Amino acid sequence: MKQIFSFFLVILFCLQGVYAGSKAPYTGSRIFWDTATKKQIFSSGGYPRMIELQDGRLMAVCENHGIDIAFSSNKGNTWTAPTKIVTNGNIPECAPDLIQLSDGTILVAYNPRPSAPYSADRLFGIHLKRSTDNGKTWSDDIAVFDGNYDFRDGCWEPAFLEMPGGEVHLYFADETPFTSNDDQRIAICRSSDKGVTWTTPKIVAYHSGSRDGMPSAVILDNDSIALCFENPGWPGVGDFIPTIAVCAVKDNWKRFVPYPSTNRWQAIDRDYVNPQVKGGAPYIRKLPWGETVLSHQTHYNGKYEMMVYVGDEKAQSFKAMSNPFKTSANEDYMWNSVSVIDTGVVVAVGNLVGGGVYMEKGYAVRMLQAPFAKTMIDGVQTRNEGYYGAMATQMILGLQNGMRFTGDFAYDEDSLYFTSRVSDTDQVSSGSNGDGVTLFIDTKNSSSDQIISEGTFRFQFMANGKMRVAKGNGTSSWQWNAMSADTLGVNYKRGGTDRYYIVEAAIPWERLGFSKETRPNGTHMRVNVMLQNRSTSDATLNYEMLPDAKRDESWSWMDFYLQPHDVSAVQDTKVSNKTNKVGIYDLQGRLIEQTNGNSFPLLRKRGAPVIVRQQHADGSTSIHKVMMK
Structure with missing residues (x-):
């Protein structure tokens, strides 16, 4: 066997401080979206979906006057020209989904959607095609389910799942039984022969008087099926909201999940996430270490945007909301999806309405880390300087500012090292309140939510080469005490040009409250980073922080781990x-x-x-x- 890719993810419990105002920290993963990976897959189309095939290629599908597919052999850097595997006849073919089964068979399902004037010979339905040669050739159309012909009683949006024993599930939203009202259920058809033949539909989720719709499903690590769908019937929401229904794999939907039920819940933690963020078209996938990833579309900013969240291993408490695609006032992303490739790279697959289908990669990070290394502070970044990433890219920001920020850490006995590189689509603003990067450090892991605890520091590295430093006073709410940057002994170098700037800094441990006897080693802290950008066109000042971090509340910052370096610590770890x-x-x-x-x-x-x-x-x-x- 050959190991072609690996990474080490440290998952440790965060230590909680005993300070007043401490709060249980958020410890789930957060997704760093990299705008440099944004690529167009299809020049036109909708309802895009993507998977990684067993031969390492990526395969994408969308609706585009029929059903188009495309492939990438370099993880999405380039894509083949689209191939149309289904052509519209007298019925539009829409809303595809795809899966590669464990035996290598590829299935692409789609949704015939007749338009007015309706007639009994043109039916809504769920159909599919099969490929047994890695997508080179495709079978004839296989009708899984044919429903009614009127829009008010249609069926919609198929979604696949393969069970551990090989049974294939095909879920879809179904209005067929409800000819006298507007109800909708989630139905399932099953195949035991790799998609050749299918059972009649069976109900798996239904909210009487409401509309369960747009399903997708994953199998969780606790051997249960998590079915995600949209539902507008939750009290007090007033809109669609992503919803989860679960059943044990061994039960395999013997009974459907009604509303209300302990096996049904709102996916998004709306006490944590902005409660104004609502919307439908959800899609769920699972990270290799068990956490779940959910996307949906929302209109709360006055335009349709794609939002992505990270949930726990039980598909609950989705937090860490992020928006993969920066949009202008007249742009909408709708009917999107997420995919997980390699060993946990999250791919947002977005449908820019009227503008094609795009992908962008995100990196799910649960904990920021600093290896033991001595780096050179000269304002120049070179490969393998000792930071966590070879190119110092452990953190990536810039979605809201249209910039690209990368940042990273290292440390030794004397100092904590921090670096960042900020590429500006505009000219770097080097005024006294222009562009800059702020590093927040909670050295005692106090996880404060009411005060800025003693032992919490703020370092503001400005693009003009100046630095500002402050320390939490530990008594007054949201109070920082300014400190003299000159006496703190921080070595800060600014490099770059008028189009990008580099921050390199060495912060002495002694100035962070550690003595020679208490130098950090295998220590947990909490950190936050804030990117500040001054637009040279209209002078507006914009900010962006680590995903889901609150500026002065260290409980919301990311866990920060100093990897052990002395001999005894390494031996104990082994x-x-x-x-x-x-x-x-x-x-x-x-x-x-x-x-x-x-x-x-x-x-x-x-x-x-x-x-x-x-x-x-x-x-x-x-x-x-x-x-x-």
Whole structure:
């Protein structure tokens, strides 16, 4: 076997301080979207979906006067010209979804949607095509379900799921039974022969007097199915809202989930996320380490935008809201989706209405880390200076400002090192209150929500080469005390040009409250970063922070871990780093096998690439993508 890609994700419990006003910190992943990866997949089309195939290629599908597909052999940098596998006849073919089954068969489902004038010979339905040669050729049309012919009693938006035993599910929104009202349910058809034949529909979710619609589904690590769909019937919402219904894999929808039910809940944590953010068209996927990712469209800014959230391993408490695509006033992204590729790269697949289909990559990060290294503070970034990323790109920001910020950390016995590079589409504003990057550090991990605790620092590195420093006073709400940057001993160098600027800084541990005897080593802190941009065209000042972080509330900042560096710490880590559990997943995130210890029976067999997740005794997790020869 050959390991072609791996990364190490540290998952440790955050230490909570005992300070007044401390709050349980948010410890889930946050997605850093990289605008440099935005690529067009289709020049026109809608309802885009994407998967990673077993041969490593990406495959995308959309509706475009029929159904188009395209492939990428370089993880989305370039795409083949579209191939039309379904052509509109006397019925428009719409809203596709796709899946590659464990045996390699590719299925593409779509939704015939007749338009007025309606007639009984032109039916709404759910149809599909199959490919058994990696998408080179496709079968004839297979009718899974044919419904009614009137728009008021149609069926909509198919979505696939493969069960652990090989049974294939095809979910869809169904109004067919409700000819006297506007109700809608989520129905399921099943196939036991890789999509050749299908059962009649069965109800899986229904809210009487409301409209469950637009389903998608994943299998969770607790061996349950999470079905995500939109629903406008929640009291007090007044709009569509993403909803989750669950059932155990072993139960396999023996009973449908009604409303109300303990097996049905609003997906988004609206006490945490802006309660004005509502909307439908949800799509759910799972990260290799179990967390879930949800997208939906919303109109709360006066235009349709795509929002993405991270939920826990039970598809609950979706937080860390982010918007992958920066939009102008006259742009709308609708009927979007998310995909998870490689060992956890999240891909937003967006339909810019009237402007084609785009993708953009995001990187889910649960914890920021600093390796032990001594870096050169000279205002110049070079490869492998000792930061966590080879090119110092552990953090990525810039969506709201139309810029691109990357940042990273390292440390040694003397100092904490911080660097960032900010590329400006406008000219860098070097005024006293112009462009800059602010680093917040909660050195005591106090997770404050009411005061800026003592031991919390703010370093504002301005693009003009100046620096401002402040410290939390620990007594008054939201109070920072300014400090003298000259006496703090921070070594700050500004590099770059009038189009980009580089921050490199070394912050002495002694100035952060640590003595020689208490130098950090294997320590948890909390950090936040704020990007400040002054527009040279209209002089407006814009800010962007780490996803879902609040400026002065350290409980919302990201967990920050200093990797151990002394000999005893490394030895202790190795001794305790025994593998407790191994999960083996396919490229769609489906659990194939779970074992205890270091047993890898599946990896000795020939087959497709798999993702191996090792849960260690010390709480850390290793994730590897493995290719068999």
